[in-house]
Amino acid sequence: MYDLTVIIPTFKEEANIRNIVTEVDAVLKHTGIEAEILVVDDNSPDTTIAIVNDLKASMPNVNLLVRTTDHGLSQSVADGFLHASSDIFVVIDADFSHPPALIPKMYKEIRAGNDVVIGSRYMDGGGIRKWPLKRRVISLGATFLGRLLFPDITDPVSGFFAIRKQVVAQAHLKPRGYKILLEVLGKGIWEHDKEIPFEFSDREIGSSKLKIKTIIEYAQQVVDITLYSFTHRQSAAWREWKRVFKFGIVGISGIIINQGVLISLKEYAGFSIPVASVFAIELAILNNFIWNDLWTFKECDKTQKLSCTWHRLLLFEVVSAGGAIINFALLNILTFSMAIDYRIANIIGILLGFGWNFVVNRRITWIRK
Numbered sequence: 001m002y003d004l005t006v007i008i009p010t011f012k013e014e015a016n017i018r019n020i021v022t023e024v025d026a027v028l029k030h031t032g033i034e035a036e037i038l039v040v041d042d043n044s045p046d047t048t049i050a051i052v053n054d055l056k057a058s059m060p061n062v063n064l065l066v067r068t069t070d071h072g073l074s075q076s077v078a079d080g081f082l083h084a085s086s087d088i089f090v091v092i093d094a095d096f097s098h099p100p101a102l103i104p105k106m107y108k109e110i111r112a113g114n115d116v117v118i119g120s121r122y123m124d125g126g127g128i129r130k131w132p133l134k135r136r137v138i139s140l141g142a143t144f145l146g147r148l149l150f151p152d153i154t155d156p157v158s159g160f161f162a163i164r165k166q167v168v169a170q171a172h173l174k175p176r177g178y179k180i181l182l183e184v185l186g187k188g189i190w191e192h193d194k195e196i197p198f199e200f201s202d203r204e205i206g207s208s209k210l211k212i213k214t215i216i217e218y219a220q221q222v223v224d225i226t227l228y229s230f231t232h233r234q235s236a237a238w239r240e241w242k243r244v245f246k247f248g249i250v251g252i253s254g255i256i257i258n259q260g261v262l263i264s265l266k267e268y269a270g271f272s273i274p275v276a277s278v279f280a281i282e283l284a285i286l287n288n289f290i291w292n293d294l295w296t297f298k299e300c301d302k303t304q305k306l307s308c309t310w311h312r313l314l315l316f317e318v319v320s321a322g323g324a325i326i327n328f329a330l331l332n333i334l335t336f337s338m339a340i341d342y343r344i345a346n347i348i349g350i351l352l353g354f355g356w357n358f359v360v361n362r363r364i365t366w367i368r369k
């Protein structure tokens with residue numbers, strides 16, 4: 001039994017495979033981690049398989065899985081999970097885009113109690129070298145979508161990550177496309193995660209296999225994980241939906257307060273409508289802030305950057321103002337420029353304002369780290 005299995009998915013990597021296996025092995029030998037290296041190849045037509053077989057002759061910890069059906073990167077990694085002979089897995093590309101030197105650190109973070117450890121390109125200290133603009137834009141788009149499901153994770157679509165076997169042992173993975181990590185995060189069972197920054201460098205040799213089809217598959221995957229999270233309540237994405245629902249309930253309480261204060265001040269205290277409305281709106285915002293702070297986002301880390309309640313309140317006020325502007329603008333634009341019924345226009349405005357408030361507050365007011 002090994003301490004760790006390093007899964008290397010390959011397709012036509014004859015130019016890189018010998019070097020990557022050798023380097024991964026050297027790094028692990030150096031740190032004393034007993035690791036299996038599992039190459040999962042999609043029946044490459046070049047000499048990749050022959051090279052791995054050659055390596056196996058002198059390296060007993062190298063194993064090769066050759067797949068002949070259901071070609072695909074995510075499928076290969078998921079197959080690797082099933083064939084690995086240890087309880088901790090690291091996935092790394094064959095083309096040296098991911099630094100093998102970080103593997104021991106990832107392994108230690110898992111041993112320290114994390115379920116998922118992610119090599120992140122998008123956190124402080126991380127980066128991307130030598131990627132054409134087109135690739136950067138595609139990656140940022142994919143990352144943005146993924147972060148809607150996992151707002152605490154800066155790089156939920158990284159190809160460089162480590163997991164505990166239990167994370168995926170019961171998961172009904174439906175791997176396709178390139179983003180196996182998003183599938184693991186969406187359908188696996190996990191609690192603690194850690195990100196480690198690294199600099200992604202584009203391959204020097206060979207060619208990328210990313211195609212347009214990959215992008216479409218990714219969009220399908222995001223929808224699929226969203227639906228899955230509604231029926232599998234132990235999934236991490238469900239944790240996020242619970243916050244959305246709580247945020248919505250708090251929002252409804254704010255509407256009641258807003259309306260109640262407006263009517264009271266106008267009818268019983270003789271305030272003019274504009275003045276009453278300012279008090280009503282501000283009280284509703286304060287109400288919403290208090291409940292969101294104590295309830296919706298109670299487990300968010302309040303000990304670090306945003307430790308001061310006034311600071312969070314100020315952010316919440318500013319973001320709420322943005323939500324109100326979105327609501328107001330949509331109501332007017334849809335009603336007056338597009339001849340949509342004002343009641344429907346207002347509902348659309350409310351929903352988009354709500355979406356803005358949740359997503360932006362989640363990213364800046366109640367962040368975890």
Ligand SMILES: Nc1nc2c(ncn2[C@@H]2O[C@H](COP(=O)(O)OP(=O)(O)O)[C@@H](O)[C@H]2O)c(=O)[nH]1
Binds near residue numbers: 009076092208
């Ligand atoms: N098994 C398998 N591996 C693949 C497939 N496509 C890509 N890979 C491997 O996955 C890693 C990343 O692929 P790459 O083409 O470099 O993607 P990019 O870095 O996003 O451009 C490399 O190790 C590839 O050899 C595939 O269809 N099957």
Ligand SMILES: [Mg+2]
Binds near residue numbers: 093095097208
């Ligand atoms: Mg690559």
